[in-house]
Amino acid sequence: MAENRVERRLAAVLAADIAGYSLLMGRDEEGTLSQLKAFRKTLIDPTIAAHRGRIVKTTGDGMLVEFASAVDAARCAVEVQRGVAAQNLDVPQDFRLEFRIGIHVGDIIFDDNDIFGDGVNIAARLEGIAKPGGICISDDAQRQIRGKLDSLFEDMGPQNLKNIVEPMRAWRLSIDERSSVLMALDRPAEGRPLKLPDKPSIAVLPFQNLSSDPEQDYFADGIVEDIITALSHYPALFVIARNSSFTYKGHAVDVKKVGRELGVRYVLEGSVRKARDRVRVTGQLIDATNGAHLWADRFDGSLKDIFDLQDDITVQVVGAIAPKLEDAEIVRALRKPTDSLDSYDYYLRARSHFHKAAKDDIGEALHLFHKAVALDNKFSSAYGMAAWCYARRKLNGWADEGSSETVEAARLVERAVECGKDDAVALASSGIAIGYLLSDFERAVSLMDRAQALNSNLAMAWHLSGWIRCFLGQPDVAVEHLERAVRLSPVxxxxxxxxxxxxxxxxxxxxxxxxxxxxxxxxxxxxxxxxxxxxxxxxxxxxxxxxxxxxxxxxxxxxxxxxxxxxxxxxxxxxxxxxxxxxxxxxxxxxxxx
CATH class of the missing domain: 1.25.40.10 (Tetratricopeptide repeat domain)
Structure with missing residues (x-):
């Protein structure tokens, strides 16, 4: 009797489905089916064919596709997601079809025109952790694709996939359409790191919260933000902005990769443990070019010592990477905007909400900034950030018609400037408020210029200055300032x-x-x-x-x-x-x- 041999082959497998398909069908069954058929006919099937893919099978809301090449599979996925995103511009938000796509390269079993095996299962599991409109690929696929696609990769780290025994490293593949105009703005593709600045450069990653209360994340984040702020005040350093550093929060990171992505030589990481009135902060400084540990230390103290602990960390880091700085420069960099720990606590909570940027978060940030200044009526950064909240409300159309918000913002600006002549955060945030809300562009430019002179590493100052310059009729200066903000905060x-x-x-x-x-x-x-x-x-x-x-x-x-x-x-x-x-x-x- 002839042996029944199983046919195996190496293939790139693409799994796709529609996010929220059941909900969409419940809202508009006929419209959803009609839209899906149109996508299949005009976009998806022709794109698969153009990239030499074979549709193995389809379900009501998804499909399985086989490619001989991982590059073909990835190019097809990017083209499909871009096309879907473009066509969705014509569709109301609640009725849009958004696909999730997973791609893996592995050994598959071919039987009766169907495919089976771990290669298929992993692709399906990766599709399950992709964002709507996104593409998630395995480490094996990423190794074959990198350098061959004009797209960006984001390392998701090891992922526990259902029914897959070992954790698998996964990557997000960006669908961002690149052009020569955008090259300077994008996160560097794998293998193409940003050029290192001509002075010591550093990124401070989010410190791990080791407290038993996860609500203390804001406290750990606040300590890191203040260390970033202190380091930023040294013109001799190049310091990555908070928003880029915090994209790595909650992820196991490869420090060398962080250095390549952010274009820095040094990375500081650490942890914070807060218990009752005691706090322990650890830090370690790493040379991202070779992974060498340059310095590590532990700092223990009471909560009333928190500013001193931050200063100790900052001084030791600076001493390790730029030891020849003047004492006066160190003193200026370590100056704190408030001595009130309770006011500082409200400020940290407010900033945590401000960075989330949703309407309710901006409202809560305003409330907390006001509580901060109620406890310290000279807290310049809190005044300025509160004024910026009002500018954000107007930009997004959240301000009430005929409200007194502009008058209140003007009052906050005056207090911020009065109390914060040397506070770059207060000056920059006041600048956008006075310029955007009151059209006082000359004063706004003056405040922005002072903020940039005080802290040349403050990405928000360059970003907000770009808007003011644009409104003032200086678009080329605006582009220059905005691109500098992007370099200071590349991700x-x-x-x-x-x-x-x-x-x-x-x-x-x-x-x-x-x-x-x-x-x-x-x-x-x-x-x-x-x-x-x-x-x-x-x-x-x-x-x-x-x-x-x-x-x-x-x-x-x-x-x-x-x-x-x-x-x-x-x-x-x-x-x-x-x-x-x-x-x-x-x-x-x-x-x-x-």
């Missing part, structure tokens, strides 16, 4: 917002094609970015791409149903009337109502 979660700001500056300069490209990339990364959608609508209207402009305008309306032409000047307070007129003309063409 910032708010990077789409920075891209949108750069897009707005290019629109102001009349470079509509560049503005459109940047706005599109920002929208693909962050679909709820109001400014990106607004620039996409205006820039495409100016270049005659009215279909894309109209789709982007529908997104604008979804994000802010009350936005109309009469509010353009208020939300985009440009100094020059002709630029306001350009915005209004472009948005009118895109379909914004009067």
């Amino acid at each position: 910032d979660p708010q990077r789409p917002g920075m891209q949108a700001a750069i897009a707005a500056a290019h629109f102001a300069a009349g470079r509509f094609d560049i503005a459109s490209s940047l706005a599109k990339s920002a929208m693909l990364e962050q679909s709820n970015n109001f400014i990106a959608a607004l620039v996409a609508a205006a820039a495409n209207a100016m270049t005659g791409n009215l279909g894309i402009a109209t789709s982007a305008m529908e997104r604008v309306h979804t994000l802010d149903p009350n936005f109309c032409l009469s509010k353009v000047k208020d939300r985009l307070p440009h100094r020059h009337p002709e630029l306001i007129a350009r915005w209004e003309d472009a948005l009118r063409r895109a379909g914004l109502p009067e």
Whole structure:
């Protein structure tokens, strides 16, 4: 009797399904099926065929596809996700089809035109941990793809996959569309690290919270933020911004990889344990170019000593990487904005909410900043950050009509500037509030310039200055300042917002094609970015791409149903009337109502 031999082969397997399919079917069964059929016919099936893939089988909400090459599978996945994201611009948020995709390269069993085995199971499990609209790939697939795809990778670390015995390292594959305009803004692709600055460069990673209470995360984060702030005050150092450092929170990291991604030589990591009125902070400084440990220490004290503990860590780190700094520079860098521990605690809680940026979080941050200044009426950073909260509320359309928020913000700015002549955070946050809310651009520029002189590493100062320069009619200076902010915070979660700001500056300069490209990339990364959608609508209207402009305008309306032409000047307070007129003309063409 002939032996029945199983056919095995090495293949790249792509598994895909629709996120929230049952919910979508419950909302609109016929519409969901119709939309899925349209995606399959016009986008998904042709793209798979173009990349030499074979559809093995389909289910109601997903499919399994085999490729001979991991590169073909990845290129197909990126093209499909970009196409779906672009077509979804025409669809209301609650009715959008979003696919999750997983890719693995491994040994599969081929039988009766179907495929089986761990290679298939792993791809399916990776699809299950992908974000809606995202792509998750195995370490084996990433090794074959890297360097061959114009896309970025984000290391997810080891993942425990259901019914897979050993944890497997996984990666997110970005669908961000790259161009020469965006090359300087993107996170470096694997194997292409950012160039090291010409002075000692450092990133401070989030310290691990070893306290029994997970709610103490804000305290550990606050200690790290203050160490970053102190290091940032040294002009002789290049210090990565808080928002980029904190993208590594909760992940096991490879310090060498962090150094490549952030473009720094040194990395500081550590832990915080807070129990009753005692605190223990540990820190270790690592040379990211070779993994060598340069310094490590443990600091114990009472909570009332927390500022001293932070200073001890900062001084020892500085002494290890830049030992020739002047004593006066060290004293200036270690100056604290408050001596009140209770006020400081409220401030840390407020900043934690501020960084989350949702409407309710900004409201809670405002409440806590006010509590901080109630305990210390000279706390300049808290005054400035509270004023910035009001600017954020206006930008996002959250401020109440006819409210007194502008008057309150102006009061906070005066207190911030009065109490914080040497406080870069207070000056920069006051600058955006006084410029955006009151159109006092000259004073805003003065405050931003002082903040940048005090702390040349403060990414937020360069970011906010970019907006003020744009409103003032200096788009090229705006682009320069915004790109510097991106280099200081290269993997910032708010990077789409920075891209949108750069897009707005290019629109102001009349470079509509560049503005459109940047706005599109920002929208693909962050679909709820109001400014990106607004620039996409205006820039495409100016270049005659009215279909894309109209789709982007529908997104604008979804994000802010009350936005109309009469509010353009208020939300985009440009100094020059002709630029306001350009915005209004472009948005009118895109379909914004009067």
